[in-house]
Amino acid sequence: MSDTKDHTKEKTQDHTGDQRSDLWKVVAQREISTQLRSKSFLVSGAVLVLGLVAMVVVLTLTQGHETTYDVAVLDETGTSAVELGDDLADEIDDGTKLEAEQYDDAEAAEAAVRDGDVDAALLPVAGDVGDDSDDSWEVLGDDEVDTTVSGALSSALSTVVTTANADAQGVDLAALSQGAQVQERLLDPDAEDRGLRQVASFVFVLLFYITALGFGMQIAATVTQEKESRVVEILAAALPIRALLWGKVIGTSVLAIGQTVVLALVGVGALLVTGNGDALTILGPAILWYVLFFVIGFVALASFWSVAGSLAGRQQDLQATTAPLQLILFAPYIVAVTAGEGVKTIVSMLPIVSTMMMPSRLAEGDVPLWQLGVAILTTLVAAVLLVRLAARVYERTLLQTGRRISFGEAFRSRSDA
Amino acid sequence: MLEAHSLTRVFGSTTVLDDVSFTVTPGRFTGFVGANGAGKTTSMRILMGVLAATSGSVTWDGAPITAEVRRTFGYMPEERGLYPRMKLRDQLVFFARLHGLSTSDAGERADGLLGHFGLTDRADDLLDELSLGNQQRVQIAAALVHRPSALVLDEPFSGLDPIAVESMTDLLRTEAADLPLLFSSHQLDLVERLCDDLVVLSGGRVVAAGSVTELRSRGAERYRVVLDGQDAAWLRDVRGLTVDDVDGPTALVTLDTMPPAELVAAAVARGPVLEVARVQQPLSEIFREVSR
Numbered sequence: 001m002s003d004t005k006d007h008t009k010e011k012t013q014d015h016t017g018d019q020r021s022d023l024w025k026v027v028a029q030r031e032i033s034t035q036l037r038s039k040s041f042l043v044s045g046a047v048l049v050l051g052l053v054a055m056v057v058v059l060t061l062t063q064g065h066e067t068t069y070d071v072a073v074l075d076e077t078g079t080s081a082v083e084l085g086d087d088l089a090d091e092i093d094d095g096t097k098l099e100a101e102q103y104d105d106a107e108a109a110e111a112a113v114r115d116g117d118v119d120a121a122l123l124p125v126a127g128d129v130g131d132d133s134d135d136s137w138e139v140l141g142d143d144e145v146d147t148t149v150s151g152a153l154s155s156a157l158s159t160v161v162t163t164a165n166a167d168a169q170g171v172d173l174a175a176l177s178q179g180a181q182v183q184e185r186l187l188d189p190d191a192e193d194r195g196l197r198q199v200a201s202f203v204f205v206l207l208f209y210i211t212a213l214g215f216g217m218q219i220a221a222t223v224t225q226e227k228e229s230r231v232v233e234i235l236a237a238a239l240p241i242r243a244l245l246w247g248k249v250i251g252t253s254v255l256a257i258g259q260t261v262v263l264a265l266v267g268v269g270a271l272l273v274t275g276n277g278d279a280l281t282i283l284g285p286a287i288l289w290y291v292l293f294f295v296i297g298f299v300a301l302a303s304f305w306s307v308a309g310s311l312a313g314r315q316q317d318l319q320a321t322t323a324p325l326q327l328i329l330f331a332p333y334i335v336a337v338t339a340g341e342g343v344k345t346i347v348s349m350l351p352i353v354s355t356m357m358m359p360s361r362l363a364e365g366d367v368p369l370w371q372l373g374v375a376i377l378t379t380l381v382a383a384v385l386l387v388r389l390a391a392r393v394y395e396r397t398l399l400q401t402g403r404r405i406s407f408g409e410a411f412r413s414r415s416d417a
Numbered sequence: 418m419l420e421a422h423s424l425t426r427v428f429g430s431t432t433v434l435d436d437v438s439f440t441v442t443p444g445r446f447t448g449f450v451g452a453n454g455a456g457k458t459t460s461m462r463i464l465m466g467v468l469a470a471t472s473g474s475v476t477w478d479g480a481p482i483t484a485e486v487r488r489t490f491g492y493m494p495e496e497r498g499l500y501p502r503m504k505l506r507d508q509l510v511f512f513a514r515l516h517g518l519s520t521s522d523a524g525e526r527a528d529g530l531l532g533h534f535g536l537t538d539r540a541d542d543l544l545d546e547l548s549l550g551n552q553q554r555v556q557i558a559a560a561l562v563h564r565p566s567a568l569v570l571d572e573p574f575s576g577l578d579p580i581a582v583e584s585m586t587d588l589l590r591t592e593a594a595d596l597p598l599l600f601s602s603h604q605l606d607l608v609e610r611l612c613d614d615l616v617v618l619s620g621g622r623v624v625a626a627g628s629v630t631e632l633r634s635r636g637a638e639r640y641r642v643v644l645d646g647q648d649a650a651w652l653r654d655v656r657g658l659t660v661d662d663v664d665g666p667t668a669l670v671t672l673d674t675m676p677p678a679e680l681v682a683a684a685v686a687r688g689p690v691l692e693v694a695r696v697q698q699p700l701s702e703i704f705r706e707v708s709r
Contacts, residue, residue, distance in 0.1 A: 026514045034503065230498025234559065237465045237492045238515045240484065399467060 023239045027247020028254065031222065035255055044214060045259055049266050052203070056270035059199055068097040069149050072109040072121035072140075077160060081122060085149075085156035092148050113142050120145050122153055137161075200283050201363040202337070204290050207263060208356045209333045212298055213326065215256040216305040219248060220322050223309025223398075232398055241395045249302040249387075253295075260294050283363060289372070290359035296376065297355025300383035301325065303390035307410070310397045317404040324407065332356040349374045351382035418442055419464065419482075419567050419597045424473035426459055432621060433459050437473070439616040439626050441567070441597040446589075448608040448629075449601035450704060451618030457601040458495045460618070461571050464599070465492050477567075488516060491565030493573055497556050499544050505531060505555055506540040509562045516563030523562070530558040533588055550581050557585055561592050568593050570600040574607055586611060609700040617707050624707040632703055638672045639696040640680060645689035655683060669696065 035041045069089075071082045082100035089096040101118055103109040109121040121140040137157055139150045166173040226232045235244055264287050271279050304325060311321040332353035335343065348357035348367075354375035361367050393410045419441040426434040434456045441447045449457050462468035464475055466487045475482045499508055506527050513523030531537050534554040536547075544552060557573060568589075574582050589598065599616075602608050608615070615632055617625040625632060639661070642649060649668035653660050657675030660668055672680060677695070684690045 023515060026511065030511050033507075226500075229501050230494065230496040231500055232498065233462075233467055233494040233496065234492060234498060234512070235515070236467045237490070237494075238488055238512065 023243040024247035024250060027239075027244055028251030031248055031251030032255055035218070035252075041218075041255075045262075048207070048210065048259070048263060052207075052263055052267055053270045055199070055203060056267065056274055056276070059196065060274040060276055068099055069120060069146065070099050070101050070118040071149075071153065072103050072112050072118040072123075073100045074103060074106065074109065074123060077124075077157075077164070078122045081153065081157040081160045083156075084159060085152040088156055089148050089152035092152060096146075096148050096152075098149065098152065110140065113140055116142065120149055120153070122157065196279055197282065197364050200286065201360040203267075204286070204359040204363055205333055205337070205356050207260075208290075208294060208297070208359070209329055211256055211260060211263075211294070212301065212355075213329055215252050215259075215298070216301060216325060216329075217318070217322060219252045219302055219305040220309035220312070220318055221315065222248065223306050224312045224315055224318055227310065227312070227398065228314055236399055241398055242391050244398075245303065245306055245391055245394050248306055249299065253299050253302055256298050257291075257295055260291055264291055286359055286362040289362050293355040293358055293375070293379075296379050296383055297352055300352055300379055300386055301328070303387045303394075307390045307393050307397070310394050311405045311407065311410055313404050321404065321407075328352065329356075345371070349378065351378040354379055418478055419599070420476045420479075421460065421464065422474045422476065424460060424463055424470050424475070426456075426463065426468070427471045434463075434470070434473075435621040437618070437621070437623050439623060440614075441599045442614065443567075443597045444595045445598075445613035446593075446611050447597070447599045447614040447616060448612035449599055449616050449618070450603075450605065450608055450700075451601075455618040456621040457618055458571055461569050461599070461601065462494075464569055465490065467494075486566070489563070489566040491560035491563070491568045491570075493556055493560045493568075493570040495571040497553070499552070499556060499559060501545040502543055504541050504543060505536060505547075508544060508555070509558055512559045513562040516565075518563055526562050526564070527558075530562060530588075534558065534584065550577055553577060554581065554585070557588070561588070564592075565596065567596055568598040568600070570598070572602060573600050574602055574604060582607065605700045605704060615700075617704060619707060625703065629700070633697050633700070638677065639698070640670050640672065640677065641692065641694050641696050642668045642670060642680070642684055642690070643692040644684065644687075645691050647688050651687065666691075 071078075071085075073079050073082055079100045079102065082098050086098040089098050101112075103112060103121075106123050109118075109123055112118045113121050119141070123138055123140055125136050125138050127135045139145055139153050141150075163173060165171075166176070226235065267287065268280060268284075271277060271283070305322070308322040308325055309318070312318045332347060333356065335347050335353075335357070339347070344357060344361060348354050348361050349371055358367065358372065358375050397405050397410050421437055421439050424434050424437040425432065437456065437460055439447075449460070451457050459468065463470045463473075466482075466484060477483075477486050500511075503511070506524075509527035509530065510520070510523040513526055514520065518526065528537070528540070531540050534551070536551060536554065539547065539551075544555060547555065553573075553576060557570070560568065560570065573585065577585065609629065612629055614628050615626065616623060642652065644666045647666060649663050649666055652658070652663070652668050652670060655675075657673055658680065659671045659673055661671055662669040670680070677693075681690075681693050684693060
């Protein structure tokens, strides 16, 4: 275009020739930048991050915690008993370790126990002089001895002494104990991780519930705010209502997904820092699935949160118009916490609710791939249908300001009514 | 040129607009007047496409208007609305970008408009921290920020003090010098002063439309005659005119068949004359007449 003085006309030409298909980006950017500057958004995000870190820390403190007990001994027999006891203790209670510390005499060992330098002492007690048969051993503690430690020490010492005695008597110990071995067979070898898995599964459901509800209410509230402040009429004149809906849905989804990714990273980071890196081999895939399910599940519902917002005339109406959505989120939460295996399996493949149930099931144990496929597919189909339906209803109800519209009315009404 | 053709709008069993046609010509301010409920806001919403007409059409330069064209318009709805918790400058930039301006261009326009209204140092304040008058200024800025191709302003001056009205009309004269501009108002004196064209609505129908000069000179020609000293009652006996009012040396007459020059001649023939002047019918009177 030539350099004309008539600036206004020139701009007008530019306008009509514009590619207007990316208007939703401008809307999405506004949603994002407004939220990132809002205190309540930042505070609630920080609370979630801290809560997650606290959960991992508590988990670490209550299990998989390694404790080493120092045991005072006087001689070779004591040392071998503690070494054997170390294996036994670890078997009885994961993470319990025993370490022998040699002392010169019983008085020194006792003093060490009293001063707390060692946790226990394994000491020979002499019987009547000249009669070995009365000799015995004692586990000495200050005011108490950990039952795992004392059990492991007793059993180890008895093995060590019995072996020595058998040698002295020329008895074949192997022959003596033939057929008396007891082996352990576990029906559920993963049971060791069960605590961790259950906690993780609960955390997934809870996080989805909190995040989806929080961001969903936020979408609804911003839509209602636009109706309440009447800015919606200017928006409706400036861009297609669908572009407005998409901008809102995408902007808020980006925030919600961003927060979810941050939480996932914080969770992984917290596990690594607290020395629970091995838990990642179990939880890692579940976390990735969680993020994937969150994306499609949230987008599927986001458009309906907008509709809930467009039905409300004022902020006070939001509780009523968002109630069905709150129920959709709350029901699987209850199912996840209370239902049995069979119900969970079926519910975890239903659209949208699968986004809460599947990651939770994945955290608890393996899920067949086809079930994951079904869950993703039904949610995707539901997302497409819901977004289309929502766009239609949103277009109809957005400009009806000043009063609450019921869901039934919104689906029935004609756009020009 | 923005034209409405036979717009009709029915809400339930009520006909709010009935066969409304009018033209908004570029470079001329068109005033939209009518009592409450006459259908001004409904017409404007149909022009802007936020409401559908039951029948009738809107054309732009002779062709049916499209959503793309409408989006280049500037609009100030009856119910004011901007984001209450958003900073002024951010808000204007947002609306400019919604209309397709680049971020830098939008920023320049926002700064320029805030400067015009003396709101530069409040650019980072939230809208709801402003006085109502200033909020109104921002509202008009939001309608102008994207260099619109036409302006549809519903009661743009309501609630403004005279100085603010002046500042806003100055801005409209520069910004909308060669654009079609339609604005509604209850302040008839303001409409009389600002408008080139007028559309008068009453009960959903156009009862008068045309240029202000045309409308005001419509009907009979009225003159005020002021004589020096003598009583003007003798005018009652002159043929070809009707005396509407006599007050000592002053008379108000309507010329029926007599040409104005003869009236002057007749008056001068009787004695000294101070004034013979054409009386322009005030808009309020036209308004009252047509809305009856």
